[in-house]
Structures are given as C-alpha cells and as structure tokens.
Amino acid sequence: MIAVRRTPLNEVTALIEHLAPVSFGKELIRLGPDRDGGYLVPDVLDGIATCYSPGVGSVSGFESDCADRGMDVYMADASVEKPAVSNDLFHFSDKFIGAASNEAHMTLDEWVDLTRPDSEGDLILQIDVEGAEYEVFLSVSERLLKRFRIIVVEFHGLDQLFNLPFFELGSRVFDKILQTHTCVHNHPNNYSGSTRLDDIVIPKTTELTFLRNDYVKEAAPVTDFPHQLDCDNSTKHPLHLPKCWYLFSQ
Numbered sequence: 001m002i003a004v005r006r007t008p009l010n011e012v013t014a015l016i017e018h019l020a021p022v023s024f025g026k027e028l029i030r031l032g033p034d035r036d037g038g039y040l041v042p043d044v045l046d047g048i049a050t051c052y053s054p055g056v057g058s059v060s061g062f063e064s065d066c067a068d069r070g071m072d073v074y075m076a077d078a079s080v081e082k083p084a085v086s087n088d089l090f091h092f093s094d095k096f097i098g099a100a101s102n103e104a105h106m107t108l109d110e111w112v113d114l115t116r117p118d119s120e121g122d123l124i125l126q127i128d129v130e131g132a133e134y135e136v137f138l139s140v141s142e143r144l145l146k147r148f149r150i151i152v153v154e155f156h157g158l159d160q161l162f163n164l165p166f167f168e169l170g171s172r173v174f175d176k177i178l179q180t181h182t183c184v185h186n187h188p189n190n191y192s193g194s195t196r197l198d199d200i201v202i203p204k205t206t207e208l209t210f211l212r213n214d215y216v217k218e219a220a221p222v223t224d225f226p227h228q229l230d231c232d233n234s235t236k237h238p239l240h241l242p243k244c245w246y247l248f249s250q
Helices: 009-018 061-068 108-115 133-139 158-162 164-178
Strands: 028-031 039-042 050-054 072-076 090-093 096-098 105-107 123-127 148-155 181-188 194-197 200-203 206-212
Touching (some): 009 158, 028 061, 039 148, 039 181, 050 108, 061 072, 061 123, 108 133, 133 164
Parallel strands (some): 050 072, 050 123, 096 105
Antiparallel strands (some): 028 039, 181 206, 194 200
C-alpha cells in the first residue's frame, strides 16, 4: 500500500494567506445570474473589449452581461454544440482549452492568437473547466497572462491541497497567477461542500477573482464575508468562506 504524503499544514496555511482577498478602492459588481454562473468582478471593465470564457455549460449569463457592455465574447467547449443563448457578439469554438493542441484541444495562447492576434488591449478571462484549469494556467505564457486585466477562475478539487502531490501542482498554479495578479474575491461553491483538517477548512470548489497588480492600489485585507452580492450556487446548505481564509493571527 502506498502511503499518502500529507502536505505540512503550515504550507497549506501559507498558501491560504497568499490568496486572502484584498480591497483596492473599487466596488465589486456581479456579472451573470444570481445562481451558478454568476461571478463578482471589480468595477474596472471600461476599456476591456474582449472576454474569453472556456467551459460553456448550460448557462451563459456572465458572457451575456459582458456582451451587453460591448465586449466580443469568445467561448470554447467540446462538450456542447453551442452556447446556451445566441448573441451576435458570441464566437464559439468546439474545442477544449488545455495544455496541448490537438484535434480536440487547444491552448489558451493558441486560442487568443487565432482570434485576437494583436498584442494590445486588455482582456477578461472567466474559466470553469471542471479541473482542467490547473493545466491551462501552467501552460499559459506570461505575455498572455498579463493581458488579462481580470481573471475569474472556478478552482476544483481544492480539498486535495492536503495531499502533497496535488499541493505541489496547485501551489505552482497559484504562485504563477499571483506574480501578476492579486486576489480580490473568494466565493465558495456550496454545491461541493468543504473538508477540514485540524483548524483548516477548505471549500472543495471555490470561485476566485483576480485583478492585475497595476490596478491594485492601497490594498487592504477584506474581513467581511460573504459579500452582499454573493449568491449560493445551488439549493444545498449555504457555504460561506471559512474564517481561516481571511482572519489570521498576528
């Protein structure tokens, strides 16, 4: 029997502290529906002309709200035939976004290079790809990462952070994003529940919003959760952000 290699709890705690959301002088607004598929983003959308949204699913409320603001919206998902709703500003590709390019997959860099080859202009990324987000971010170039003013990610399987092999992979993803962006919101998905080890409670799935560092001025810790615009993803028992994710002992 192979022994499970546990992550030292101090390393889990350190990662959580690095992901603690901050306020930065701008309000958060909600794009998308009041249930699953809606996300909180900073109210700094002016000048963003394009949204990229891999992982289409059965609702397109976030993408519709981006289109209502005049953004071209590029969507990709090989598991569906088309987006849930039609819109003249929607552009759909029937491929998965991943770490390699083949008949069924393409990388995030390849997708953007094919659709917006110009190197100028800020973008917004909203990604919900059921666990493939880790390979997407490990393979994305720093050049492209810096083009995203706002990044919204639904991270899956976070309860596995207690297992060292997954922690080593997941922490590299978060470290990479945090080199260029700062976490400004965290909303656990109550559909999946949470797991606990000692005093550390980890939502199995959570929605993180990141803002590029050049937009983060005079950052201060956020200590009031949930946000007034947060909504449960499902009718299951509510799941609020555990205090160990934003209240730290000095």
